[in-house]
Amino acid sequence: MSIQPEQLKYCDSHEWVYAPADASGVATVGISAFAVAELNDLVFMALPSVGQKLAAGQEFGEVESVKAVSPMYSPVSGEVIEVNSGLVDRLDQLNGDPYDQGWMMKIKMSDPSELAKLMDYQAYQKMISQHG
Amino acid sequence: MNTPQSGTNLFTPLHAWHVQNGGKMAPFGGYEMPIQYSGIVAEHTATRTALGVFDISHMGRLRFDGPRADQLLDHLLTRRVLDMQPGQVRYSLVCNEEGGILDDVLVSCLESPSGKIYFLLVVNASNKSKIVDWLQPHLADFPDVEFHDVTESTAMIAVQGPRAVQVCERLLPPAATKLGYYRAKVTDQMSKPCIVSRTGYTGEDGFELIVRSEDAVRVWENIFLAGREHGVLPVGLGARDTLRLEAGMPLYGHELSEQIDPYTAGLSFAVNLKDRSFVGSQSLAAKSSGAGPSGMKRVGLKVEGRRAAREQSTCYCTDGQAIGTVTSGTFSPTFNQPISMAYVNADAAIVGHKIEVDIRGTRAPATVVELPFYKRS
Numbered sequence: 289m290s291i292q293p294e295q296l297k298y299c300d301s302h303e304w305v306y307a308p309a310d311a312s313g314v315a316t317v318g319i320s321a322f323a324v325a326e327l328n329d330l331v332f333m334a335l336p337s338v339g340q341k342l343a344a345g346q347e348f349g350e351v352e353s354v355k356a357v358s359p360m361y362s363p364v365s366g367e368v369i370e371v372n373s374g375l376v377d378r379l380d381q382l383n384g385d386p387y388d389q390g391w392m393m394k395i396k397m398s399d400p401s402e403l404a405k406l407m408d409y410q411a412y413q414k415m416i417s418q419h420g
Numbered sequence: 421m422n423t424p425q426s427g428t429n430l431f432t433p434l435h436a437w438h439v440q441n442g443g444k445m446a447p448f449g450g451y452e453m454p455i456q457y458s459g460i461v462a463e464h465t466a467t468r469t470a471l472g473v474f475d476i477s478h479m480g481r482l483r484f485d486g487p488r489a490d491q492l493l494d495h496l497l498t499r500r501v502l503d504m505q506p507g508q509v510r511y512s513l514v515c516n517e518e519g520g521i522l523d524d525v526l527v528s529c530l531e532s533p534s535g536k537i538y539f540l541l542v543v544n545a546s547n548k549s550k551i552v553d554w555l556q557p558h559l560a561d562f563p564d565v566e567f568h569d570v571t572e573s574t575a576m577i578a579v580q581g582p583r584a585v586q587v588c589e590r591l592l593p594p595a596a597t598k599l600g601y602y603r604a605k606v607t608d609q610m611s612k613p614c615i616v617s618r619t620g621y622t623g624e625d626g627f628e629l630i631v632r633s634e635d636a637v638r639v640w641e642n643i644f645l646a647g648r649e650h651g652v653l654p655v656g657l658g659a660r661d662t663l664r665l666e667a668g669m670p671l672y673g674h675e676l677s678e679q680i681d682p683y684t685a686g687l688s689f690a691v692n693l694k695d696r697s698f699v700g701s702q703s704l705a706a707k708s709s710g711a712g713p714s715g716m717k718r719v720g721l722k723v724e725g726r727r728a729a730r731e732q733s734t735c736y737c738t739d740g741q742a743i744g745t746v747t748s749g750t751f752s753p754t755f756n757q758p759i760s761m762a763y764v765n766a767d768a769a770i771v772g773h774k775i776e777v778d779i780r781g782t783r784a785p786a787t788v789v790e791l792p793f794y795k796r797s
Contacts, residue, residue: 326444329461331751332726350780352727354460354751355658357780 291387293321297363297406300415302326304387305363307403315364315403318391319351319382322416329354330379335392340368344402348393364402366395432477433575433636441654448657449545451478456656463659464753467622470651471581473643474660476621479576480548481630482541482555485566489539490529492562495698496555497527498682498691501539506531509602509617513682513690514543514551515700519707520678521685522554523547524670526619528604540615540630542576544672558699575636579643580626580663582796583650588627590646592616596627609639621660623667623794662750665759668720668792674731674747675718675761681707684763686718686791716744717769720791721760721777725784726751728758729777735764736776736783743768746777752793759793760786 296304302323307315324330332352342348342362349360371393375381382390397403407415429452438445443454454475456463466472484493494501499512508529514522526542543551552569559567579588588597596607596616604617615630631639644652655663661671670676670685682691682704693705723729733746744764752759760777768775773788 328456328459329751329753331728352751354464354662354753355455357727357730 291316291391293387294409296387297403297408298412298415299361299363299406301361303360303363305403305406306391307364307397307400313366313397313400314369315366315395315397316391317348317363317393317395318386319360320412320416321386323358324382324386324390327351327353327355327358330382333376333379335371335373335376336368338368338371342366342368342395344399360392362395363406364395364397365399366397368393369396370394430478430572432475433633434475434477434577434640437637437640438475438654443654443656446657449478449548451545453478454654454656456658457654460656460658460662461753463653463655464662466651466653467581467624467655467659467663468754469582470653471579471583471587471647472622472624472653472655472659472663473640473647474578474580474655475575475640476578476628476660477571477575477636478545479571480541480543480545480551480569481571481574481576482543482548482552483568483570484539484541485536485568486562486564488562489565492558492565493527493539493541494696496558497525497698498700498704499527500692500696501527501529504529504539506537507599507603507605509604509619511602511690513687514554515682515704516678517700517703519681519700519703521672521676521680521682522678523551524672524676524687524690526617528615528617530604530606530615532606546673573633574630575633575639577629577631577636577640577643578620578622578626579629580620580622580624580655582624583647583652584624584626587643587647587650587652591642592627599627609635610642612639614639621667621669622663623669623792624663624796661748662753665748665750665761666752666754666792666794668761668794670718670761671748675763680763681714683707684714684716684718714763715766716763717766718747718791719762719764719769720789720793721746721749721762721775721786722755722789722793723749723758723760723777723779723784723786725758727779727782727784729760729762729779729784729786733760733762734778735762735768735786736778737768738774738776743775754794761791764788
C-alpha cells in the first residue's frame with residue numbers, strides 16, 4: 289500500500305481517510321502531517337479495538353504530546369476491522385510518514401456516502417494555510 | 421504602542437520576530453505570545469544543556485520611586501522590603517487580608533546610574549491589572565510614592581541555561597555577569613540601558629534582562645549572535661512551563677490562587693511575619709502553624725506510564741478515597757516520564773507515598789516525590 293496525501297479526504301479536525309473505489313467499502317484512517325507537526329513531541333497514543341463500532345465524528349482514540357491531549361475523531365461510520373497497533377510504540381514514525389506507515393485503523397464503512405462530506409486535498413490545504 | 425492588529429491581545433516588541441522565526445503564537449496573559457518555535461522538547465533540552473532565550477515581556481513591570489517606596493512595598497508584600505539594599509532581589513507574595521495569594525512577584529531594589537534608589541515589582545501578566553487596581557488605595561495612602569507601570573515601555577528577556585554566563589559575558593559588562601543569585605543591577609547592553617538580574621523560572625542558571633521596547637529586537641538578536649556556537653534556541657511558553665514544572669516552581673492560576681494560602685502552597689519561606697505588619701499578616705500569623713488551614717499540601721507526583729495527569733485530575737488513595745487534585749502536569753522531557761504537581765491531604769503528602777491519579781477515566785499509579793523534580797548539578 290502506498291498512500292499519498294493527494295489521494296485522501298480530510299476532516300476539519302485533521303484526520304484523513306483513504307477509501308478508493310476498489311477497497312470494497314474499507315476506509316483507512318490516520319492524521320495529517322500538519323496535525324503531527326502541530327502536536328509535536330508525541331508521547332502517547334490510544335487506538336480503538338477491532339470490532340468497535342464508530343459513528344462519523346465519534347472519538348476513536350487520542351494522541352498526547354508534551355503540551356496537550358488531543359482526541360481523534362472518526363471521519364466515517366462503521367466497524368473497526370484492523371488497527372495499526374504497533375504504531376503506539378513507534379510514534380516517531382508519524383513524523384516521517386503519517387500516511388503510509390502511520391495509518392491508525394481500517395473501518396468497514398456502513399455509509400460510504402459520508403465520504404462526500406469530507407474535504408479533498410486542495411480544500412484541506414486551503415484550510416490549513418488559513419490556520420496561521 | 422504595540423497595538424494589536426486583531427482581537428484584544430497586546431503584542432510584545434518582539435512579536436514580529438517571533439512570527440518571522442516560526443513562533444506558534446497564542447494568547448497568554450493578554451498578549452499574543454510564542455508557545456513554541458522548533459518544538460517543546462528541543463527548546464526544553466536546549467535550556468537544560470545549553471541556552472534558551474525567552475520573551476517574557478508579558479510579565480508586568482511596576483516601578484516605585486520616592487523615599488517611602490520601601491515603606492509602601494513593605495506594607496504590601498509578605499517578604500521584608502525595608503532592609504533591602506540596592507542590588508537585592510526577593511521572591512515574595514502579595515496576599516489579601518484573608519491571607520489568600522493575590523500574586524507571586526519578584527521585588528528588586530535598584531540604583532539608577534544617577535544614584536537614585538527605586539523598586540521594581542515584576543508581577544504575573546494575568547494578574548497585572550488586578551494588582552494595579554488593588555494598589556490604588558495603598559498608593560493613595562502614600563501620595564509621595566511615584567508609581568509607573570513600565571510594562572509597555574520595556575521588554576523583558578530571560579537567558580537561561582548552563583551557557584548563560586559564557587554567552588552573556590560577550591554582551592554585558594563584567595559587573596552584570598558576576599552578579600550573585602537573586603542580585604540585580606542597572607547596567608547597559610552595548611550602550612542600551614538594561615536591568616540585569618540573576619533570576620529565572622527554569623531551574624537553570626541565567627539572567628533576566630529588562631530593556632527599553634525600542635531596543636528589544638537589537639538586544640534579542642545580539643543574544644542569538646553571541647550564543648550561536650553554543651546551541652542557543654528561542655524558547656516559547658510551552659517549554660517555559662515544562663521547565664518551571666520540573667523545577668517545582670508554582671504558577672499562578674495553577675498552584676497559586678486567592679483560595680490558597682502560602683503555607684498550603686509550601687511557600688512559608690516567602691512569608692516574614694517577625695516584627696512586621698502587612699496586608700494579610702494577621703491572617704497569615706493565625707495560619708502559620710500546622711499544615712495550613714486547608715489541611716492540604718503541595719506535592720510532586722511521578723506518574724507511571726506515558727500519559728500525563730494534567731490540571732484537574734483527581735488524586736486517590738489506593739483504597740479509592742479522593743485525596744486531592746492535580747494543579748499542573750506534563751510529560752517531563754528531562755525524566756522521560758509524566759510529572760505533576762498536586763494538592764493532596766497532608767497525611768498523604770509524604771515522599772514515597774503511593775497514590776493513584778485519574779487520567780480521563782483511567783487510574784494510573786503515582787508516587788509522591790520531593791520537589792523540585794529537577795535540581796541542576
